[in-house]
Amino acid sequence: MEQPVTWSRMRTFVAVADAGSVRAAAAQLHVSEPAVSAAITSMERQLHTQLTAKSGRGIVMTEAGRVYVDYCRQILGLLEESAMAVRRAGLGQLRLGAVGTASEYLVPTLLGRFRAHYPDVQVSLAVSPRDDLFTAIRSHELDVVFAGRPPRGSGLLIGATRANRLIVVAAPGHQGAPFESTWLMRGPGSGTLETTLSLFDQANADPHTLTLGSLGAVIAGAKAGLGVTLVHADAVADDLAEGRLVQVRVARTPIARPWHLVTGSRPTAVAALFISSCTSEDLAAAAFSLQRRSGAH
DSSP: OOOOOOHHHHHHHHHHHHHSSHHHHHHHHTSOHHHHHHHHHHHHHHHTSOOEEEETTEEEEOHHHHHHHHHHHHHHHHHHHHHHHHHHHSSOEEEEEEOHHHHHHTHHHHHHHHHHHOTTSEEEEEEOOHHHHHHHHHTTSOSEEEESOOOTTSOOEEEEEEOOEEEEEEOTTOOSOGGGSOEEEEOTTOHHHHHHHHHHHHTTOOOOEEEEESHHHHHHHHHTTSOBEEEEGGGGHHHHHTTSOEEOOOTTOSEEOOEEEEEOSSOOHHHHHHHHHHTOGGGGGGOOEEOSSOOOO
16 A cells, blocks of 8 residues: 655655756755655555656656646745744643543653754643543644544544554453453443444454553453453554463454544644644654545544
8 A cells, every 4th residue: 555645755856856866866855866756656556647747857747746736835935934934922831631541652652852942842641531522622722633434423633644553462462262251441431332343343342341540550460371362453562572461352343443643623733733743654663644635524
C-alpha cells in the first residue's frame, strides 16, 4: 500500500520544480538523489498521474505537475503561516483529550515533538472515557481528542488516523480454550470493554470475568496469570517482544480499531498545527496519516 503524500514529500516536489533537476534538489535539501526520485515516484503513484517528465539532463513539470505544485506551495505556505501565527500569539493554548491507552502509549511521543517545536504553547491533557471526551469537544472544552471513531452524525471531524489492533494476550504457558478462561475486564466507559462484550456475543460465549478496571491493571493481571484480556497491541508491544505476554488465538481477532485525531467542526489554528506535527513522517511508527476528507461517518 503506497504511503500518503506528506509535508516532506511536498517540500521535495517543490524543490524539484524550482531547481529543475533531481540532482540540484537533492543538493538543496541535503539528501540523496535516490531519496528525491523515490519521493516523486511515490507521489505519482499515490495521485495516479505523471507529475514530471525528462528534459535533457533535467526535468520539467507536466500539466498535472504544474497544477499540483501550486497546491503544494499553498499548503506549505499555510503550514508556515500557522506556525508563525502561534509564535506571534506568544502563549497559545492547546487542550488535548485522550482515552487511557492513547495517553500512555501515543501522546507522550507526539506531545514531546510538538513541545520541542512550539515551547510557548501551553498544553493541557484530559484523560477520560471516549464518550466523555467527545462530549467535551462538542462543547468546545477540548481542541483535539485521541480516541476511536466519533459517533455518526456527531459533527466532529477526523483530522488524522493511525492503524491500531486489539489482540487477546495471556501469560506464557497459558492453558485452556480462550472462552473457558477468565477474562480480565476494563471498567465502565471503556471502548475496549464494549468490544470485549461484543466479542463474547459474536462467539455466543459467557466466560468467567474479573473486572480490574484500568489498562495497567488488566495487563499486570494477564502477566500474573490471572487470565486473558483484550488490549491494544500498542500497549503490550514490549511485553510481547520480551516474552512477558503471548498472543492468544481467538476467532474474530485481531480487531482493527484505528486511532483517530478528532477536532470540533471548526478546528482552531493550534489544533491544525498539532495535527500536522503528529503526521510527520519523521515519527515513523508513531505517526498518524492525514485524512484527505475529514468528517465523522
